[in-house]
Amino acid sequence: MENRKISNKLSILNQLIIVMLFSLFYLGVADAIYASTETQGKNIAAQDTNREDAPGRKFAKQAVKREHRWITTDHSKHEALKKDFMSGYEITKACLSCHSEASSQFHKTIHWTWLASENGGNLDNKNISTQDNKKDRRYGKAGYSVNNFCISSNNMQDKACLSCHTGWNGKNGEVNCLKCHGMSTFNYKEAFEDIKAFAAETDDPESKEIMKEIQAEVKEAVGKIGLPQRNNCGECHFKGGGGDGVKHGDLDTSLIKPNRNLDVHMGVDGKNFTCTRCHTTTNHNIAGRIYTNPAVEINKSLLEDDLAPKITCVSCHSETPHKTASKMNDHTNKVACQSCHIPEFARVNPTKMSWDWSKAGKVKDGKPYSIVGDLGKDTYLSIKGEMIWEKNVKPKYFWSNGSQTSTTAVDVIDPSTVVKVSQPVGDMNDPNSRIFPFKLHKGKQPYDKVHKTLLAPLLSGEKGYWTTLNWDESIKIGNEMVGLPFSGEYDFVETTYVFPITHMVAPKEKALKCVECHINNSGRLEELTGFYMPGRDKASIIDSFGWLAVLASLAGVTLHGLGRFFTRNGNGKDK
Amino acid sequence: MSDNKIIKIYLYTKFERFWHWLQAAMIIILLITGIEIHGAFTLLGYETAVEVHNFIGLSWLILFAFFVFWLFTTGEWRQYIPTTKKLFSVIVYYSVGIFQGKPHPVQKSPGAKHNPLQRLTYLALSAMLLPIQMTTGVLYYTWNLWGGAAIPLLSAMPLLFVAILHTLVAFMLLSFLIVHVYMTTTGHSLFSHISGMITGWEEIYETTKVQEWELPARHK
Numbered sequence: 005m006e007n008r009k010i011s012n013k014l015s016i017l018n019q020l021i022i023v024m025l026f027s028l029f030y031l032g033v034a035d036a037i038y039a040s041t042e043t044q045g046k047n048i049a050a051q052d053t054n055r056e057d058a059p060g061r062k063f064a065k066q067a068v069k070r071e072h073r074w075i076t077t078d079h080s081k082h083e084a085l086k087k088d089f090m091s092g093y094e095i096t097k098a099c100l101s102c103h104s105e106a107s108s109q110f111h112k113t114i115h116w117t118w119l120a121s122e123n124g125g126n127l128d129n130k131n132i133s134t135q136d137n138k139k140d141r142r143y144g145k146a147g148y149s150v151n152n153f154c155i156s157s158n159n160m161q162d163k164a165c166l167s168c169h170t171g172w173n174g175k176n177g178e179v180n181c182l183k184c185h186g187m188s189t190f191n192y193k194e195a196f197e198d199i200k201a202f203a204a205e206t207d208d209p210e211s212k213e214i215m216k217e218i219q220a221e222v223k224e225a226v227g228k229i230g231l232p233q234r235n236n237c238g239e240c241h242f243k244g245g246g247g248d249g250v251k252h253g254d255l256d257t258s259l260i261k262p263n264r265n266l267d268v269h270m271g272v273d274g275k276n277f278t279c280t281r282c283h284t285t286t287n288h289n290i291a292g293r294i295y296t297n298p299a300v301e302i303n304k305s306l307l308e309d310d311l312a313p314k315i316t317c318v319s320c321h322s323e324t325p326h327k328t329a330s331k332m333n334d335h336t337n338k339v340a341c342q343s344c345h346i347p348e349f350a351r352v353n354p355t356k357m358s359w360d361w362s363k364a365g366k367v368k369d370g371k372p373y374s375i376v377g378d379l380g381k382d383t384y385l386s387i388k389g390e391m392i393w394e395k396n397v398k399p400k401y402f403w404s405n406g407s408q409t410s411t412t413a414v415d416v417i418d419p420s421t422v423v424k425v426s427q428p429v430g431d432m433n434d435p436n437s438r439i440f441p442f443k444l445h446k447g448k449q450p451y452d453k454v455h456k457t458l459l460a461p462l463l464s465g466e467k468g469y470w471t472t473l474n475w476d477e478s479i480k481i482g483n484e485m486v487g488l489p490f491s492g493e494y495d496f497v498e499t500t501y502v503f504p505i506t507h508m509v510a511p512k513e514k515a516l517k518c519v520e521c522h523i524n525n526s527g528r529l530e531e532l533t534g535f536y537m538p539g540r541d542k543a544s545i546i547d548s549f550g551w552l553a554v555l556a557s558l559a560g561v562t563l564h565g566l567g568r569f570f571t572r573n574g575n576g577k578d579k
Numbered sequence: 580m581s582d583n584k585i586i587k588i589y590l591y592t593k594f595e596r597f598w599h600w601l602q603a604a605m606i607i608i609l610l611i612t613g614i615e616i617h618g619a620f621t622l623l624g625y626e627t628a629v630e631v632h633n634f635i636g637l638s639w640l641i642l643f644a645f646f647v648f649w650l651f652t653t654g655e656w657r658q659y660i661p662t663t664k665k666l667f668s669v670i671v672y673y674s675v676g677i678f679q680g681k682p683h684p685v686q687k688s689p690g691a692k693h694n695p696l697q698r699l700t701y702l703a704l705s706a707m708l709l710p711i712q713m714t715t716g717v718l719y720y721t722w723n724l725w726g727g728a729a730i731p732l733l734s735a736m737p738l739l740f741v742a743i744l745h746t747l748v749a750f751m752l753l754s755f756l757i758v759h760v761y762m763t764t765t766g767h768s769l770f771s772h773i774s775g776m777i778t779g780w781e782e783i784y785e786t787t788k789v790q791e792w793e794l795p796a797r798h799k
Contacts, residue, residue, distance in 0.1 A: 027601060331629055334723040518625040524618045536739040539618050539625060543743050550750025557754040561761035564673075568765075571678035 060325020061512075067320040068275060073231070080227030088219040090203065091196055092172035092180060095226055099181045109288040110179050115170055118146035118160065146175070148412035148486065152359060152425050152447025152499045153245040156413065156460030158485040164464035168240040183239070184232045190225035234260050234270070237279040249353040253397060253443035254507040258352035266351055268511050282315040291315075293406075293504065317341040340438035343401060344516040345509050349443060354379040354393040358446040362496035364389035365473045372473065387463075387470040389448075399441030399505045401529055403430035406440075408502060413488055416456045423451075423499045425458070432535055439532065441505040448498050450479060454491035458499075459483060585767060590692055590781040595655075598646050599776060605639045606752060608632075613749055636716050643713065646705075658692050659702045666695035677765065687783050704755065708748055715745040 057065070079085055084098040100107055110116055120143040141147035145157045145165070157165040166174040170183045182192060195218050202215035242248060242257045249256030264271030269281070284291050291314035317325075321341070326332035335344075349355070364387060367373070372386030381393040410426040417423045425447070430437035450459040461475065462468045462482035469478035475494060483490040521529045522539030529537065591599070612632040615622050623631060650656045668684040673696075676684075685694040693701060718741045766772040767782050775781035 027597075331633065337723060518629070522616075522618075522625055536737065536742050538616055538742065541739075541742075542617065542746070543739075546743050546747050546750075550747060550753075553750055553754045554757065557757040561758055565761065565764070567678050571680070 058325060058327045058330075060321035063322050063325070064320040068277075068281075075230065079229035080224075082227075085226050085229075086223065088216070089196075089222050089226070090199060092182075092192055093178050095192075095222075096172070096178040096181055098226075103181075106181065106288065107179050110170070112287075113289050114144070115288075115290065116179065117144065118157070118169070118175075119144035120147070120149075142412060142414070143410065148414045148488070149410060150413050150425060150449075150458050150460060151245075152445060152449050152501045153251060153356075154463055155361075155449055155458075156482065156486060158460055158462050158482050159487065161485045162462060162464050162468070162482075164246070168244075182226070182229075184236050185229050186225065186236070187228040187230045187233065188225040189235070190221065192222065192225070195222050232278070232280055234278055237283075241279075245356065249350060249355045251356070251445075252503050252507075253349040253355040254346065254503070254505045256350070256353040256355065259507065262352075262508075264511060265514075266510075267508050269509060270507075284314055293408075337435070338432075338438060340404070340440040342504075342506050342509070343399075343439050343441050344520075345512070346399065346441055346505050346507075347510055347514055347516050347520075348396045348398055349441075349505050349508055350395050350397050351508060351510075352395075354381055354395045355397065355443065356381075356391055356445065357394045357397065357443075358390075358392035359388070360390040360448040360496075361450065362389065362448045364469075365475070367473070386473065397443065398528065400444045400502075401439050401441055401532060402428040402502070403432050403434070403437045403532070404428040404440035404442075404504065405430045405434055405437045406504075408504075411458065413458050413460050413483075413486060415458075417451060417458060417497065419451055419453075419456065419495070419497045423458070423497055425499045425501045427500070428502055428504070432532075439529065443503040443505055445501045445503070446498070447501060448496045450475060450494045451497045452491050453493040453495050455489060457488070458497075459490060459494060460486045460488070585782050587780040587782055588687075588689065589779055590687060590689060591776060591779045593779070594645075594649055596776060596779055598642065598649070601642055602639070602646075605635050605642070606756065608635050609639070610749060610753055610756070617746060633720060636713075636720065640713055640717070643709065659698060659705065661699050661702055662695050664695060666699070669694050669696045673765075687781055700755075708751060708755075711744065712748045712752065715741050715748070719745060 082102070084101050085095075087094070087098065089095050089098075096107070114120055119141060143149050146160045150156045154162075154165070156162070160166060160169070160175045163174075169175055170180055171177055172180045180192075186192075199215055199218050199222075202211040202218070205211040238255075238257060238260055241252070242255050242259065243250070244255075245251035249258075258266060259270055261272055262270050264274030267274075269275050269277040280290075282291075318341075323336055324333040325336070325341075363384070366384075366386055373384075374382050374386070375384040377383035377393060379393045379395060382388070382391060383393065384390050407429045408426045409424075409429055411417060411423055428440065428442060430440070450461060451457060452459055459479045460482045461478040462485060463470050463478070465471065467477065467481050469475065472478060476492070479494055480490055480492075516528075519527075519539070521527045522537065524540055524542070527540050529540065609632060612623065612628040612635070614620070615628040616625065616632060622628070650659075665685055672681065672684050676682075683694070685691070687694075719738070722738060722741075763772040763776075764770075766775070771782050
C-alpha cells in the first residue's frame with residue numbers, strides 16, 4: 005500500500021507533464037495541418053513565405069507596380085492644332101486629321117447614341133447592323149428608358165440633358181473630343197459664342213483684337229490633350245441627375261481628389277487610379293454597366309485573360325484574395341467584394357435618396373420657392389418636389405448577376421404596387437449571382453392612369469414643367485417628343501431605382517465586420533431570405549427543444565444532488 | 580460493504596486520459612464558441628469565435644482518429660459493447676438506491692470500466708452523436724467546396740439541414756456534459772471519479788479479486 009501511494013504521487017506529476025507536452029505537440033501538428041488545408045490546390049500564394057499581405061493584396065500590388073503610364077506625343081506641338089479656331093467643329097476636324105477613325109468609332113458607342121439595345125449597345129457585333137441597333141429604342145436615355153430622377157430625356161430634346169452629350173451641338177453634328185480628352189477646364193462653348201459675336205463686328209478693329217485674344221486662349225487650351233482624367237468622366241458621371249451626387253451615391257465630385265479613406269484605388273495618397281484604369285476601352289467603347297448588359301459577365305483574373313473587357317476586383321485580386329485559411333475566401337462565390345468593402349456610400353458628399361414629384365408645383369406668394377435641408381441641399385423645390393438627401397448611407401443588398409431590368413415608358417405597370425423602374429437581376433441559385441450592394445432611390449412620378457405607363461414630362465425649356473409648373477402640358481409635350489401616347493389622365497406612382505455600388509472602396513480595415521450580417525434581427529442581410537446564414541438564422545423549434553433539454557438536465561442533476569445531500573448518501577456514512 | 584477496504588486500481592492509461600481531457604476541453608470550447616456563433620451571446624467576438632471553432636473542430640477530427648485507432652488496436656472497443664445485463668439494476672441504483680446508501684451494483688474493473696448504462700451512453704456518444712457532429716461540422720466547413728455540384732446528392736441538401744442537425748447535436752452534447760459532470764460526483768467522495776480520470780487510479784471496494792498484473796507496481 006505504501007509503495008503504491010508513492011508511485012501514485014510520482015505519476016501524477018509525471019503524467020501531468022506528459023499530458024502537457026503531448027497537448028503542445030498535438031496543437032502544433034494540428035495547427036500545421038489546419039493551415040495547410042486551404043493552401044492546397046490553385047492557391048499560388050501558399051508558396052510564398054511572406055505572411056504579411058493577403059494574396060489578393062499582393063497580386064494587385066504586382067499588377068499595378070508600374071504606376072505611370074506615359075504618352076508619346078505633345079499635342080501643343082502639333083501643327084494641326086496651332087490654328088485660330090472659329091468653332092468647335094473646326095477643332096474636331098483638326099483632331100480627325102490625324103485620328104481619322106476616332107469619330108466613326110465613337111458614333112457607334114453608347115456614349116454617343118444613348119441607346120442600349122438588347123444587344124447591350126455593343127455595336128461591334130457583326131450579327132446585327134448598326135442601323136438595326138440604332139432603331140432599337142427600347143433601352144437608353146435616347147430611347148424609352150425612364151428613371152425616377154428627371155425621368156426622361158424626351159428623345160434627347162430636353163436641352164438640359166444635352167449638356168452631357170459628347171457633341172458640340174447636342175446630338176447633331178460632330179463629336180466634341182475635348183469633353184473626354186481635353187485636360188483644360190476651358191469653357192469652349194462660351195468662347196466660341198464670343199468669337200462669333202466679335203467676328204460679326206467686322207469693321208471694329210478692337211473687336212477683332214479681342215477675338216484674337218480669345219482664339220489664343222482656345223489654342224492654348226486645345227494644346228492640352230490627354231487620356232481622360234477623373235474630371236472628364238466626372239463632369240457627367242459625378243453630376244448625373246442634374247447635380248453633384250444626385251444619382252449614383254458612389255460617384256460624386258469628392259472622387260476628383262479623394263483620399264484613400266474614401267477610395268483606396270483612386271485616393272491621391274494611395275494608388276491614384278483614374279477611371280480608365282479599370283474602365284478599359286476598345287475602339288472608344290468604354291467598359292462598364294450598360295442598362296441590360298451585365299457589368300461583369302465572368303469574374304476573370306488577368307492571369308486567365310489579360311485582355312478581358314473590363315478590370316474587375318477579381319482581375320487583380322484573384323478569387324481568393326484573403327489570407328489563406330480565412331473563412332472570408334469562402335464568401336467570394338456568393339458575396340460580391342463590394343458588399344463588405346464598401347461599408348457606406350456618399351461618405352463625403354450627400355446623395356439624393358428620394359424624390360417626390362407629386363409635391364412639386366407649390367408656390368409662395370405666387371412664386372416658386374425652395375427649402376434647404378441640413379446637408380446644404382434642397383429638400384424642397386417648387387419645380388422638382390420633395391427630396392431627401394443622405395450621407396454615409398448603408399447600401400441595400402440584392403442578388404445580382406451584374407445586370408438590371410428596367411421598366412421603360414412603353415411597359416405596362418401596376419400602379420397599386422411600388423414600380424421597380426430598375427431592378428437587379430439575380431438569384432441565389434445562379435452561380436453567377438452575388439449578393440451585391442445597391443443604392444435604392446425612391447421616387448414618386450407621373451403615370452398614365454388609362455394606359456398604365458410611366459410618363460415622360462418635358463422639364464426644361466419654355467414649355468417645360470420647370471417653367472410652367474403645368475403637368476398636363478409638360479406631359480403632353482414630353483410624351484409627344486418620345487412618340488408615345490398620353491391619355492390626358494395622370495397620377496403619381498411610387499417607384500424605385502437601383503444603382504450598383506462599386507466605387508468608394510474603403511481601406512481593408514474599414515471593411516464590414518462579420519456581425520454586420522451574421523446577427524439576429526438587425527443585420528444588413530435581414531431582407532435576403534431563402535438560405536441559412538449562421539448567426540442570423542435559427543430553427544426556433546430546435547432551439548427551444550435544445551435549451552429545454554439543457555435546462556431539464558440541469559434541473560435533474562440539481563434535484564438528484566439535493567436528494568443525495570438530504571439522504572444517507574449525502575451524510576458521508578459511506579466514507 | 581463499508582467493511583470492505585477501498586483499493587485503487589489502474590484503470591485509465593495515459594493515452595486514454597490524455598484523449599479524454601483534451602476532448603473534454605475541445606468540446607467545452609466548441610460549445611462555447613458554437614453557441615456564440617449561433618447568436619446566444621458575445622464573448623470572443625464573432626470572427627474569433629468562428630476561427631477558434633473551426634480550428635478546434637478540425638483538431639478534434641485528428642484526435643478522434645487517434646481515439647478510434649487506439650480503440651481498435653487495444654481491443655478497448657469491447658468496453659462499448661452494449662449489454663442489458665444489470666442495466667435495470669444500475670438504473671434502479673441511480674434513481675433509488677443511491678439515496679438509500681446502497682452500493683453500486685456494478686464494480687469497475689479493467690475488463691469492464693463502464694457499467695451497462697455507461698456502455699449504452701458512451702456507445703451512443705462515440706458511435707453516433709460525435710460522428711454526426713463531426714460529419715455535419717465538416718460539411719458545414721467545406722460547404723463551398725461542393726456546394727455547387729461536386730456531389731449531386733449533397734448539393735441537393737440545403738445548408739439549413741446541416742446546420743439544424745449540428746445545432747441539435749450540440750444541445751444534446753451540452754446536456755450530456757451536464758449530466759456527465761454531475762455523475763462524477765457520485766463516487767466514494769465527490770472528486771474520486773475525477774481524480775481517477777486524472778491519475779488513472781480509480782478507487783474501488785476490494786470485493787473483486789485484483790489480479791497481480793493489475794497492481795500499480797506494474798505501471799510504474
